[in-house]
Amino acid sequence: MFFSFLLLLPLALVLRRLFYHLRPTETYGGVQRPPFLPDWIPWVGVALSMAGGDSFFCNVQKKYGPCVRLTAMGDTRIFITSPALITYIYKNPKAFVFEYKRRSIQSLVFGMTHTVAFSQAMSDRLFPDHHRALQLVNIGELIQKYTTQLEELVLSKVDEADGAEVDLFEMVYEIIYTASAKAFFTPSFPARTTFKPFIAFDRAFPILNLARLPITMRSQAISAREKILTMLEEWWETTTELDRAAMAPAVCVQWEIAKDEGWSKRDWATVLLAETWALEANAPFAGLWTVIEVLRRPQVLASLRAEVSSTISKLDPPEISTLMHLSQPELITLLPLLNLALQETLRVHSSSFSIRVAEYDTTFPAAVCEGRELSVKKGEEIICVTRPGNIDTTGAWGTDAEIWDTERWIGDDADDEKGKARGPMFPFGGGSSMCEGRHFASAEILSFLAIFIATIDVQVVRDTIKADFTRIGLGVMQPKGELRVKMRRRQGESKVAA
Ligand code: HEM
Numbered sequence: 001m002f003f004s005f006l007l008l009l010p011l012a013l014v015l016r017r018l019f020y021h022l023r024p025t026e027t028y029g030g031v032q033r034p035p036f037l038p039d040w041i042p043w044v045g046v047a048l049s050m051a052g053g054d055s056f057f058c059n060v061q062k063k064y065g066p067c068v069r070l071t072a073m074g075d076t077r078i079f080i081t082s083p084a085l086i087t088y089i090y091k092n093p094k095a096f097v098f099e100y101k102r103r104s105i106q107s108l109v110f111g112m113t114h115t116v117a118f119s120q121a122m123s124d125r126l127f128p129d130h131h132r133a134l135q136l137v138n139i140g141e142l143i144q145k146y147t148t149q150l151e152e153l154v155l156s157k158v159d160e161a162d163g164a165e166v167d168l169f170e171m172v173y174e175i176i177y178t179a180s181a182k183a184f185f186t187p188s189f190p191a192r193t194t195f196k197p198f199i200a201f202d203r204a205f206p207i208l209n210l211a212r213l214p215i216t217m218r219s220q221a222i223s224a225r226e227k228i229l230t231m232l233e234e235w236w237e238t239t240t241e242l243d244r245a246a247m248a249p250a251v252c253v254q255w256e257i258a259k260d261e262g263w264s265k266r267d268w269a270t271v272l273l274a275e276t277w278a279l280e281a282n283a284p285f286a287g288l289w290t291v292i293e294v295l296r297r298p299q300v301l302a303s304l305r306a307e308v309s310s311t312i313s314k315l316d317p318p319e320i321s322t323l324m325h326l327s328q329p330e331l332i333t334l335l336p337l338l339n340l341a342l343q344e345t346l347r348v349h350s351s352s353f354s355i356r357v358a359e360y361d362t363t364f365p366a367a368v369c370e371g372r373e374l375s376v377k378k379g380e381e382i383i384c385v386t387r388p389g390n391i392d393t394t395g396a397w398g399t400d401a402e403i404w405d406t407e408r409w410i411g412d413d414a415d416d417e418k419g420k421a422r423g424p425m426f427p428f429g430g431g432s433s434m435c436e437g438r439h440f441a442s443a444e445i446l447s448f449l450a451i452f453i454a455t456i457d458v459q460v461v462r463d464t465i466k467a468d469f470t471r472i473g474l475g476v477m478q479p480k481g482e483l484r485v486k487m488r489r490r491q492g493e494s495k496v497a498a
Contacts, residue, residue, distance in 0.1 A: 013040055031363050031375035034078050037070040045071030051470045054402075057081055057388040065370050074212030077381040083396070083424040084368040086384040089356055090431030096356035096382060098432040099123060109208045110277070111225055112270040121261045126254055126271075133249035134436040140327060142248050143443045146183035147324040153179055154451050161487050165461055168483040169288060176284035176448060184248040184279060185272075190235050194276075197231060200224040201273070202281060206471060225273070232276070233269040250436075251275060282350075282475040283441045287448045289349040289476065290341050292465055292483060293404045295458060300341070300406060307337045308454045320454045328443035331450075338449055340409040342442070346427035346476070347390045347397070348404045353473030354384040354429045385473070386426040396423025427476075459486045 020038035027033060037060060039045040049056045050072055057079075060068055066082030080086060089096045107117035116122075132138065153175045161171075177198070178191040204221035207213065244255060254275070258268045294301050308323070311334045315322040323334075332339050357379065364374045376382065389395060391402050398408070398421030408422060428435035435441070464481035471478055 016042070028375040028377060029361060031373050034067045034069045034364075034374045034376075035064045037064060037068045039071055043071070043074050045073070045076075047072040051472055053469045054387070054391055057385055058392060061388055061392070065372075067364060067369060067374055073210050075381070077383055078376065079383045079385055080364075081385045081388040082368070082370075083389040083426075085364060086354070086386065086389070086426060086430070087424070088364065088368045089382060089384055090354070090426075090429075090434075093432040095359055095362050097359050098354075098356055099127070100357050101355045101381075102127070102433070104211075105209070106270065106274060108211055109205060109225075110270040110274045111222075111229060112267050113264075116261075116263055116267045119261070121257055125257050129253040129257065130250050131436050133253050134440060136328065136439045138249050139440050139443075142183055142440065143328065143447075144325060146179055146440075146444055147447050149179035149182045149187075150175070150448060151321055151324055151451060154448075155455065155489075158456050158487055158489055163486055163488045165484055165486050168291070168458070168485045168487075169465070169479060172288045172291060172448075172452075173284045176287055176444070177280050180279050180283065180444060181276065184251060184275065186239070186243045186246050188235070188239055188243045190231065194228065194231050194235075197224070197228045198276065198280065201228045202277065205277070205281075205474065229266065229269045229273055232272045233265050236265070236268065236272065278437055283437075283444050285476040285478055286342065286345055286349070286441070287445045288479065290345045290445070290449055291452060292463070292479065293345060293348075294341060294453070295460055295485075296463070301453070304338055304341065304449075304453050307335060308450050311335060312454065320451055323450055323454075324447040328439050328446075331443055331446045335446060335450060337406065338446055338453075339442075340406045342445055342449070343409060344404055344406050347425050348402070349467065350390070350427040350476050351387040351469075351472055352426065352429055352475050354386065354426070354431075354433050356382045356384070358382060383473070384426075384430075386429070389423060390425050397421055455490055456487050457490045461485055 017038055017040060020036060025032055026036070037046060046056070060070075060079075061081045066085050067078060067080045069076060069078050080089065103117045103122060106112045106122075107114050157171060157175060174195060177195060181189045181191050181194075201224045204224040207218055207221040208225060210218070245252070247255070251272075254271050255268070257263075258271060263271075294304060308320075312318050312320060312323050323331075326334065358376045358381075360378045362376050364376065366373045390397060393399050393401050395401065400408075428438045460483070462482055462484040465479045465483050466481050467477045468480040469477070
């Protein structure tokens with residue numbers, strides 16, 4: 001019996017696949033549906049190919065166009081890959097709604113009880129207050145706290161290393177994690193003890209996010225989450241009223257709501273975990289990728305060093321510390337090349353999914369859908385896949401789109417003598433789910449890069465770093481491999497605070 005099942009299984013899979021190929025084009029309300037991408041394995045669908053690298057979405061786009069339906073890990077959803085269609089979705093927040101997804105991630109991934117995640121207080125107070133608290137005008141002091149922590153940490157770590165071989169990946173991540181967490185949550189935050197449990201939670205994130213995975217297959221991921229939640233809950237219990245008042249505005253506003261609404265300690269810990277994840281899941285990797293790309297290109301390193309040194313020399317006092325404590329707009333203005341290096345990193349190394357739910361039956365207009373209207377059903381999930389547009393060698397960024405090259409940003413555009421092709425990109429998402437922390441992130445990464453470049457001499461011993469494609473859609477991609485370096489403080493050029 002079992003053997004005949006094994007013999008029949010391939011035949012059944014082939015027939016299933018043939019059925020997808022032969023069935024007529026689907027329509028809904030007289031309008032064509034997005035084409036369905038056939039797969040071989042029921043439920044799993046194309047999940048494995050999707051996590052296999054950039055070629056998946058590039059090939060899909062070539063064969064089926066910028067909008068397809070596909071199944072991955074039990075969910076069949078619409079995936080869109082063209083910048084024009086993504087912009088259309090971002091500009092129509094009433095038809096394509098984000099809020100439901102934000103609430104469900106708060107519950108599914110961060111562990112908030114369903115009633116709290118879907119309560120009125122979240123939409124009436126928490127989302128808008130949190131958004132306001134992270135606006136540029138409200139984060140000046142927060143950035144100062146971060147840079148103070150950062151300066152101390154970078155200099156002490158490099159002195160500690162003093163020419164010995166270190167793992168730069170782990171070192172950079174720990175430095176940015178510690179400095180940003182202590183800025184947001186005050187120096188009382190147990191950065192050292194939460195660092196590894198946080199990484200374990202972050203690794204578990206993709207599994208926690210799979211709503212249809214049986215609970216038994218999610219149990220290890222849930223344990224990783226419960227461990228960090230318990231640590232956050234216990235730490236919060238030890239904080240004083242003074243500590244609580246000195247937290248980042250984004251934390252203070254949420255704490256007020258939690259108190260007013262009488263949320264449990266555990267639900268409050270889930271808010272802290274969501275904040276920590278937003279803070280630590282992308283920015284440290286953007287800093288790290290920029291360092292990796294720059295170290296691989298000595299000429300770029302020399303130009304960036306010249307820019308940082310010359311900027312420091314015009315400041316009063318002319319020290320890296322003065323530079324780091326400037327505001328985010330000042331950093332962008334005074335360090336244009338460094339900012340371009342960061343932009344190039346966000347283009348080449350980010351992979352974000354913006355998820356929306358169709359509020360009613362609607363259609364994607366032909367103008368943004370390569371000339372054909374496509375219908376979308378109420379309740380369907382739509383995933384804006386932002387990466388293919390950034391690295392498509394046949395697209396707007398030109399034939400060398402896959403390569404990290406700051407030069408492409410210099411000059412006005414492709415018609416300019418120096419300029420290269422440039423297209424749109426969405427490293428911070430867009431529309432109703434646009435990253436609220438982007439101003440803080442930009443200051444955070446630029447000041448890290450400035451101090452790194454100005455004060456540290458690095459000799460690369462081993463660089464086997466590549467992108468980890470298995471975490472597709474979660475923001476800045478994570479590196480895998482090793483970056484072993486020898487580092488010590490630079491002598492001369494940039495005057496550094498003692
Ligand atoms: C380089 C660093 C960062 C990148 C590339 C990045 C990227 C993103 C992206 C792509 C989204 C939108 C996802 C979607 O459309 O569904 C997002 C949302 C968000 N980000 Fe960031 N992020 C970064 C740093 C930060 C930082 C430092 C914070 C600070 C806490 C932060 C807070 C948030 C929040 C709160 C949201 C949710 C917005 C909402 O749900 O409406 N991000 N981020």
